Amino acid sequence: xxxxxxxxxxxxxxxxxxxxxxxxxxxxxxxxxxxxxxxxxxxxxxxxxxxxxxxxxxxxxxxxxxxxxxxxxxxxxxxxxxxxxxxxxxxxxxxxxxxxxxxxxxxxxxxxx
Amino acid sequence: xxxxxxxxxxxxxxxxxxxxxxxxxxxxxxxxxxxxxxxxxxxxxxxxxxxxxxxxxxxxxxxxxxxxxxxxxxxxxxxxxxxxxxxxxxxxxxxxxxxxxxxxxxxxxxxxx
Numbered sequence: 001x002x003x004x005x006x007x008x009x010x011x012x013x014x015x016x017x018x019x020x021x022x023x024x025x026x027x028x029x030x031x032x033x034x035x036x037x038x039x040x041x042x043x044x045x046x047x048x049x050x051x052x053x054x055x056x057x058x059x060x061x062x063x064x065x066x067x068x069x070x071x072x073x074x075x076x077x078x079x080x081x082x083x084x085x086x087x088x089x090x091x092x093x094x095x096x097x098x099x100x101x102x103x104x105x106x107x108x109x110x111x112x113x
Numbered sequence: 114x115x116x117x118x119x120x121x122x123x124x125x126x127x128x129x130x131x132x133x134x135x136x137x138x139x140x141x142x143x144x145x146x147x148x149x150x151x152x153x154x155x156x157x158x159x160x161x162x163x164x165x166x167x168x169x170x171x172x173x174x175x176x177x178x179x180x181x182x183x184x185x186x187x188x189x190x191x192x193x194x195x196x197x198x199x200x201x202x203x204x205x206x207x208x209x210x211x212x213x214x215x216x217x218x219x220x221x222x223x224x225x226x
Contacts, residue, residue: 099215
C-alpha cells in the first residue's frame with residue numbers, strides 16, 4: 001500500500017536558520033509529490049509539487065524540495081526561515097492516474113526568535 | 114484562476130443530527146471531487162472520491178450511509194454527515210480536480226456538541 005511518512009512530528013528552529021522537513025514515501029512507481037502548509041484554523045495551501053524532470057523543485061516563499069527516487073524521499077528545505085513560517089506542513093503523494101492523495105501525518109514547525 | 118469554495122466555513126451541530134456541506138469549483142471543471150477529513154491533531158483521511166460518470170468510491174471506514182455525496186455537475190459537490198457524533202468533528206476538505214492539479218478548498222470545520 002502507498003504511504004507517506006513524516007518522521008518529525010515537531011520541529012523548532014530559530015528565525016533566520018535553515019530548515020529541512022523530511023518526507024519519505026512508499027510507492028512502487030514514481031508518484032506525484034506535494035508539500036502543503038496549513039496555518040492555524042485554515043485549510044491547505046500548496047507550497048510546491050513534483051511531477052517529473054528536475055528533482056529540485058522551487059515553490060512559494062523560497063521553499064524548495066528535492067526528490068530522490070533512490071531514497072524514496074521528498075524533503076522540504078528553506079535557507080532562512082521567518083517567524084511567519086510557523087505552521088503545520090504536510091507531505092502528500094498522488095499515484096499516477098489516480099486522483100487519491102495520501103497525506104503524511106504532518107510536521108508542526110515552530111520558529112522562535 | 115482555479116478556486117474552490119466551501120460552505121459553510123464553520124458549523125456546529127448537536128449530537129445525532131446531520132450536517133450538509135458544499136464545495137464549489139470556479140474557473141475549471143471539477144471532473145473529480147475528493148472529500149477528506151482531518152480529525153483533531155491528525156492528518157487528512159480520504160472519505161470518498163467522486164468522478165464524473167463513475168460511481169462514488171468510499172474508503173474503508175467510510176460509507177455512503179454515513180457520508181452521502183452528491184456530484185451533480187462539473188462545478189458542485191455536497192456531502193452530508195448523517196447522525197453526527199463527537200468522532201465526526203474535524204475539518205472537512207474538498208479537493209476538486211480537472212485533468213491536472215487538485216485544488217483544495219479552505220475546509221468546513223465541524224463541531225459536534
